[in-house]
Amino acid sequence: MSGEKFPGGQKASYRVVLFYSTSGTLVAEKILKRERIEYKLIPVPRHLSSDCGICLRFLREDEGRVMEAIGGKVEIQDIHSL
Amino acid sequence: MGLIDNEGLQWSNLSRKQGSNPNAMKGSRVIYLDNAATSWPKPRETWRAMENFMRHIGANPGRSGHRLSIEAARIVLEARMAVAELLGIEDPLRVVFSRNATEALNLAINGILRPGDHVIISSMEHNSVMRPLRALEKRGVEIKVLACSPEGELNPQEVEQAIRGNTRLIVMNHASNVVGTLIPLAKVGETACRNGVIFCVDAAQTAGAYPIDVEDMKIDLLAFTGHKSLYGPQGTGGLYIREGLEGVLEPLMRGGTGSRSEFQEQPDFLPDRYESGTPNTVGLAGLSAGVRFVLSQRIVQIRANEEAKTQLLIGGLESISGVVLYGSRDARKQIAVVSFNIAGLTPSEVVMELEEEFQILCRPGLHCAPAAHQTIGSFPQGTVRLSPGYLTTEEEIHVILEAVGKIAARVTEGGVAHV
Numbered sequence A: 001m002s003g004e005k006f007p008g009g010q011k012a013s014y015r016v017v018l019f020y021s022t023s024g025t026l027v028a029e030k031i032l033k034r035e036r037i038e039y040k041l042i043p044v045p046r047h048l049s050s051d052c053g054i055c056l057r058f059l060r061e062d063e064g065r066v067m068e069a070i071g072g073k074v075e076i077q078d079i080h081s082l
Numbered sequence B: 001m002g003l004i005d006n007e008g009l010q011w012s013n014l015s016r017k018q019g020s021n022p023n024a025m026k027g028s029r030v031i032y033l034d035n036a037a038t039s040w041p042k043p044r045e046t047w048r049a050m051e052n053f054m055r056h057i058g059a060n061p062g063r064s065g066h067r068l069s070i071e072a073a074r075i076v077l078e079a080r081m082a083v084a085e086l087l088g089i090e091d092p093l094r095v096v097f098s099r100n101a102t103e104a105l106n107l108a109i110n111g112i113l114r115p116g117d118h119v120i121i122s123s124m125e126h127n128s129v130m131r132p133l134r135a136l137e138k139r140g141v142e143i144k145v146l147a148c149s150p151e152g153e154l155n156p157q158e159v160e161q162a163i164r165g166n167t168r169l170i171v172m173n174h175a176s177n178v179v180g181t182l183i184p185l186a187k188v189g190e191t192a193c194r195n196g197v198i199f200c201v202d203a204a205q206t207a208g209a210y211p212i213d214v215e216d217m218k219i220d221l222l223a224f225t226g227h228k229s230l231y232g233p234q235g236t237g238g239l240y241i242r243e244g245l246e247g248v249l250e251p252l253m254r255g256g257t258g259s260r261s262e263f264q265e266q267p268d269f270l271p272d273r274y275e276s277g278t279p280n281t282v283g284l285a286g287l288s289a290g291v292r293f294v295l296s297q298r299i300v301q302i303r304a305n306e307e308a309k310t311q312l313l314i315g316g317l318e319s320i321s322g323v324v325l326y327g328s329r330d331a332r333k334q335i336a337v338v339s340f341n342i343a344g345l346t347p348s349e350v351v352m353e354l355e356e357e358f359q360i361l362c363r364p365g366l367h368c369a370p371a372a373h374q375t376i377g378s379f380p381q382g383t384v385r386l387s388p389g390y391l392t393t394e395e396e397i398h399v400i401l402e403a404v405g406k407i408a409a410r411v412t413e414g415g416v417a418h419v
């Protein structure tokens, strides 16, 4: 995961969703996997939070599907563009 | 039972053969009848999962973002999901892990009760409920102990009658660890729910051995232990916490959770609110595999199997003269825990003979539940407790019955027990 390129130079084509706990993040990950939505588990970017946890990154155009899939199932802490 | 690995059994047989017992039974296999204390042997999946974690993963779950840490966190989540599936819990994050049922019960009891509160329990409770409550009693918590019948049965109507304006909590074990008698959980749950009282169940003896559904039974808090009928290792257990209760349930401990590290206050969301410090991930890997084993065997199947063996044991013991049997004497009303005594012998004398002569391992005494023994009339000497498990064979039950028969016959013939 540490080799992951952060979107410093990339266009903001990604969104990240943050959860309150690692467990919550992994529950959401399972849902995205089941729904076959493309995602990546990444460390929470430092500018978003000083948390030491992880979050899910997905393509901006998938936001509607992501929200529908995890809405009401796992509590979302925050959602950001990268 | 191809899923079971007997390496452990064979190993102990070996050391036994080399031991000092010339009367070792033919075949010299130990018969383990102490599953109510800890189940053994474990399905091979349990220790394979633990070995896999130790050898290939090993990292701290949820503390770092690297792949091994995430893999470790996945293992913990898998364990939560398995437990949730087994107990009818919709949201796996409402399962918080602890060292054992005792810690989970301490969390529930100390976390809910305040001075001036009233709590209702049965007279069959384990010391993991009694002792935290007796300590709270000194600080102004009122305790009502509902007397069960000598068979260990609770009249659910008495629960309703015992409820008062300040009744905050009802704590009951699902089944007694002394005589196995089941409590009518759904009825008590319904009563608690109707009266707005929090219902906490000690499922140490039943989780994995008897069907449980926290919704159907209206359970608010459920304590379980991993090392008994869930076929996990010692050092694992947990508490199910109904949604909304985190507002009134104080954590037992506070500390690092890997989440919200910028704040000095404990997080308020589950499971982190109640899980401070690095968890027993290797144990949870084993627990997860153990619960998956239970799910794959199907709980109704496990229950039917254990019920049949329990009936066989009860019927056999009843027919031995000199044996005093405790409990309901009806396998349909209890789990696979049977208590008895042999007139003229102390429980520890019987247990010693069972081990030395017949290689049968079980537990004498009070089983951490003095009030239960008072209820059934076996205090203070206690009983001999036989607790077969899912993996105990019918043949083994016959061996036990024969052994008890021989020991009892010796007493009635006037032979002195060699102690």
Ligand SMILES: Cc1ncc(COP(=O)(O)O)c(C=O)c1O
Pocket (backbone or CB within 6 Å): B036, B037, B100, B101, B102, B103, B126, B128, B173, B175, B176, B177, B202, B204, B205, B225, B226, B237
């Ligand atoms: C009814 C009951 N409650 C609580 C416990 C405590 O479980 P543990 O020793 O795993 O904390 C046990 C078993 O020891 C038990 O049988």
